């Protein structure tokens with residue numbers, strides 16, 4: 096390996112639950128000034144509830160590397176796409192969407208949101224296996240049964256470089272709505288979601304109004320969790 100490149104272990108997401116780390120290759124140069132980065136030492140990351148063993152370093156130049164910035168760097172530096180290392184989803188055409196590494200980070204974030212909403216382990220496991228559920232009145236179905244929705248998910252993910260982790264369906268006075276719950280492209284937007292109060296959670300979504308297409312939009316939606324399922328409060 097090029098001696099300018101090092102492999103380090105960092106938190107995969109901000110709320111890592113003490114288990115979600117990721118090992119990445121980095122060009123060992125400060126992205127601000129280009130000076131060599133500092134020596135690596137064992138460090139601990141605390142996410143507010145759990146401790147995770149990771150790598151740390153102090154750059155001699157004084158510029159501080161934040162883990163969130165390092166993740167973005169690793170996602171785009173071209174050093175972290177191990178061929179075949181990520182089980183590629185057989186049903187989602189990823190060609191123009193996220194690269195496998197960025198997708199993996201967003202998937203970790205999505206799983207942490209699903210756990211926070213206390214979804215049934217079955218739904219979480221389905222998502223781990225690349226299956227998204229559509230929820231109607233708190234009950235989730237495999238979205239694979241609905242080709243039109245699958246196509247919509249693919250379009251959203253490719254066009255907006257986001258990751259859809261669940262869909263809710265409601266008929267309302269202002270139209271038939273499909274809410275695609277997503278982890279957005281930019282990591283700095285992740286920390287705002289979910290905002291939880293008891294069993295209610297504000298999450299980020301694309302709202303598809305199939306009755307009035309022109310009313311479709313991105314925004315935050317209020318989700319009620321109940322017995323391991325979810326529904327949107329409209």
Ligand SMILES: [Zn+2]
Nearest residue numbers: 125128156158
């Ligand atoms: Zn520097």
